[in-house]
Amino acid sequence: MKITAVRVFELKGVLEHKGEFWEERLIRPVDIYPEHKAEGANWTEKVGSDAFRITANFVQIETDDGVYGIGGPFPEEQAYIIVKQIAPLLMGHDPLAIERIWDRVYRSMVHGRKGTAMMALSVVDCALWDLKGRWFNAPVYQLLGGPVREKIPAYASALGYSLDPELVQERAQMFVEQGYTATKWFFRDGPTDGKAGIERNMRLVRTLRESVGPDVDIMLDAWMSWDVPYTIQMARRLEEYAPRWIEEPVLPDKIDQYAEITRNVNIPISGAEHEYTRWGLKHLMALRAMDVYQPDIYWCGGISETMKICAIGSAYDVVVIPHGHSTPATAHLIAAWPETTCPLLEYLVKWNEIHQFFLANPLKPVNGYVTPPSTPGIGMDLDEGKVESRREVTF
Numbered sequence: 001m002k003i004t005a006v007r008v009f010e011l012k013g014v015l016e017h018k019g020e021f022w023e024e025r026l027i028r029p030v031d032i033y034p035e036h037k038a039e040g041a042n043w044t045e046k047v048g049s050d051a052f053r054i055t056a057n058f059v060q061i062e063t064d065d066g067v068y069g070i071g072g073p074f075p076e077e078q079a080y081i082i083v084k085q086i087a088p089l090l091m092g093h094d095p096l097a098i099e100r101i102w103d104r105v106y107r108s109m110v111h112g113r114k115g116t117a118m119m120a121l122s123v124v125d126c127a128l129w130d131l132k133g134r135w136f137n138a139p140v141y142q143l144l145g146g147p148v149r150e151k152i153p154a155y156a157s158a159l160g161y162s163l164d165p166e167l168v169q170e171r172a173q174m175f176v177e178q179g180y181t182a183t184k185w186f187f188r189d190g191p192t193d194g195k196a197g198i199e200r201n202m203r204l205v206r207t208l209r210e211s212v213g214p215d216v217d218i219m220l221d222a223w224m225s226w227d228v229p230y231t232i233q234m235a236r237r238l239e240e241y242a243p244r245w246i247e248e249p250v251l252p253d254k255i256d257q258y259a260e261i262t263r264n265v266n267i268p269i270s271g272a273e274h275e276y277t278r279w280g281l282k283h284l285m286a287l288r289a290m291d292v293y294q295p296d297i298y299w300c301g302g303i304s305e306t307m308k309i310c311a312i313g314s315a316y317d318v319v320v321i322p323h324g325h326s327t328p329a330t331a332h333l334i335a336a337w338p339e340t341t342c343p344l345l346e347y348l349v350k351w352n353e354i355h356q357f358f359l360a361n362p363l364k365p366v367n368g369y370v371t372p373p374s375t376p377g378i379g380m381d382l383d384e385g386k387v388e389s390r391r392e393v394t395f
Contacts, residue, residue: 001063001064001065001067001094001095001096001135002063002064002092002093002094002095003061003062003063003090003091003092003093003094003095004062004063004064004091004092005060005061005062005091006059006060006061006062006082006083006086006087006090006091006124007059007060007062007392008057008058008059008060008079008082008083008392008393009057009058009059009060009390009391009392009393010055010056010057010076010079010390010391010392010393011054011055011056011057011058011358011382011387011389011390012053012054012055012387012388012389012390013053013054013357013358013386013387013388014047014048014051014052014053014054014388015044015051015052015053015054015353015354015357016050016051017050017051017052017353018050019050021044021046021052021160021350021353022040022041022042022043022044022160022350023041023160023161023162023167024041024160024161024162024163024188025039025040025041025043025160025186025188026159026186026187026188026221026223027186027187027188027189027190027222027223027225028223028224028225029223029224029225029251031190031192031225032192037192041160043160044354054354054357054358056072056073056074056354056355056357056358057072057073057074057075057076057078057079057393058070058071058072058073058074058358058380058382059071059072059074059079059082059123059124059127060127061090061095061124061127061128061131063095063131065135067095067131067134067135068131068134069095069127069128069129069130069131069132069133069134069377069380070127070130070378070380070381070382071123071124071125071126071127071128071130071380072123072127072380073354073355073358074119074120074123074298076393077116078116078119078120078123079120079393080395081112081116081117081120082120082123082124083393083394083395084395085108085109085112085117085120086105086109086120086121086124089101089104089105089108090124095128095131095132095135096132096135098125098128098129098132098304099304101124101125101128102121102125102301102302102304102305105121105124106121109121113276113277114275114276114277114280115276118276118277118299118300118301119298119299121301121302122296122297122298122299122300122301122302122305123298123302124302125301125302125303125304125305126297126298126302126303126326126329126378127380129143129302129303129304129329129332129377129378130377130378130380131377132377133376133377133378134376134377136376137376138376139332139372139373139374139375139376139377139378140303140329140332140377140378141331141332141333141335141336141372144303144307144332144333144335144336145336146332146335146336146337147335147336147372148335148336148337148338148339149335149338149339150371151369151370151371152331152334152335152344152345152369152370152371152372153181153182153343153344153345153368153369154180154344154345154346154347154365154368154369154370155180155181155182155183155184155217155219155344155345155346155347156175156178156180156182156183156184156347156349156365157183157184157324157346157347157348157349157351158171158172158175158183158184158185158186158349159186159221159348159349159350159351160349160350160351161185161349161350163185163188163200163204165203165204165207168185168204168207168208168211169207169210169211172185172207172208172211172212173211173212175212176212176213176216178365178367178368179365179366179367179368179369180216180365180368181215181216181217181368182216182217182218182219182244182344183208183212183216183217183218183219184218184219184220184221184247184346185204185208185218185219185220185221186220186221186223187201187204187220187221187222187223187225188200188201189201190222190225190226190230191226191227191229191230198233198234198237201234202237202238205218205220205238205241205243206241208241209241209242214242217243217244218241218242218243218244219243219244219245219246219247219270220238220243220245220246220247221246221247221248222246222247222248222249223247223248224248224249224250224251224252224274226249226250227249227250227257228250228257228260228261231246231249231250231261231265232261232264232265234246235261235265235266235267236265238267239266239267243267244268245267245268245269245270245291245292246265246267246268246269246270247269247270247271247273247292247294248270248271248273248274249261249269249271252271252272252273252274252275255283255284255287255289258271258284258289258290259287259288259289262288262289262290262291268290268291268292269290269291269292270290270291270292270293270294270321271284271289271290271292271293271294272284272290272293272294272295273294273295273296273299273323274299275295275300276295276299276300276301277300277301277305277309278301278305278308278309278312280300281293281295281300281309281312281313282312285312285313285316285318286316291318291319292318292319292320292321293309293313293318293319293320293321294320294321294322294323294346295309295320295322295323296322296323296325297322297323297325297326297329297330297333298325298326298329299323299325303329303332303333306322306333307333307336310333310337310341310342313341314337314340314341319341319342319343320337320341320342321342321343321344321345321346322334322342322345322346323346324345324346324347324348324351324352325348325351325355326355327345327347327352327355327356327362327363327364327370328356328359328363328373328378328379328380329378330345330346331345331363331370331371331372331373332372332378335372345370347364347365347370352364357386358382358383358386358387359379359380359381359382359383360381360382360383361373361375361379361381363379
């Protein structure tokens with residue numbers, strides 16, 4: 001079997017949602033500049049009072065045997081790299097030899113060890129695993145060595161929800177009623193926001209703990225926008241609310257600062273969402289830079305690379321909880337690992353409405369658990385009924 005085509009398609013559709021979809025955004029490193037601090041959560045184009053434009057790219061890898069695999073969604077900048085740089089390296093090659101393909105692309109794109117180019121390779125790798133599952137008529141977790149367990153506990157990641165205390169209480173209690181035993185929320189304030197910002201952050205966490213009670217885990221994400229003194233100060237204030245972790249307190253390249261924070265606070269520190277490949281994660285683990293490692297399957301190198309990262313994590317006895325970009329791919333990977341290494345699945349509630357919008361069978365938690373699909377591949381079949389327009393992307 002040989003690869004005969006690598007096609008990238010741009011799909012457009014309309015998501016119906018009553019009211020504003022994105023109510024609030026998280027703090028960002030660029031918010032130290034006033035013009036950016038004032039920006040809102042404008043991630044999705046509004047096309048009606050209760051309608052939002054969804055635009056997504058998918059890659060389809062085709063073979064001379066008729067078997068294909070799908071990966072996505074991903075943005076246009078990754079589409080360019082897939083079409084112009086990666087696709088020529090795939091044509092005529094065995095799609096089942098995923099490790100060989102990954103290594104050839106990695107060696108050919110040495111300036112793409114991190115960032116957009118590695119994210120593009122991640123998409124292709126996931127599409128190849130989808131193809132491999134379809135070829136062997138098996139769910140991908142079986143090909144990865146699983147299943148270790150039939151269902152995986154998920155935590156509700158509340159990016160995009162309002163931080164108004166009454167609404168925080170309502171949504172947090174809603175997640176508990178839906179069966180979640182953990183929820184993550186995102187700070188909007190950091191070091192440049194002074195005492196008022198500290199109080200807003202404290203109010204968020206206080207409201208969460210009062211809303212969910214003592215037995216539900218709360219996680220807190222600073223999205224690379226704090227610094228060492230601020231994180232240590234906040235951690236000491238937050239201890240009484242027993243958060244499960246504080247996530248990404250500083251920029252990803254500030255590895256020594258991660259290690260310093262981890263040594264000096266009693267709350268676990270998580271990160272590595274914006275790190276790439278086994279080499280990047282191994283460096284963090286060797287330095288004990290954090291307690292929980294969160295590589296994104298669609299960014300760090302794909303399923304192939306995340307499996308290696310989990311193996312290294314198991315050697316260091318650390319927890320790996322992949323960032324929640326792709327619920328289907330993440331579920332297959334976690335299903336192949338014991339909970340000592342991969343205990344949870346992140347379910348980004350709002351983002352998954354977008355990332356899984358075009359999927360025929362979106363994978364969503366039921367009573368707080370995700371059950372990996374038993375169908376062949378990853379579960380990337382598309383719902384053509386939601387596709388209002390389709391364009392093959394060429395450059």
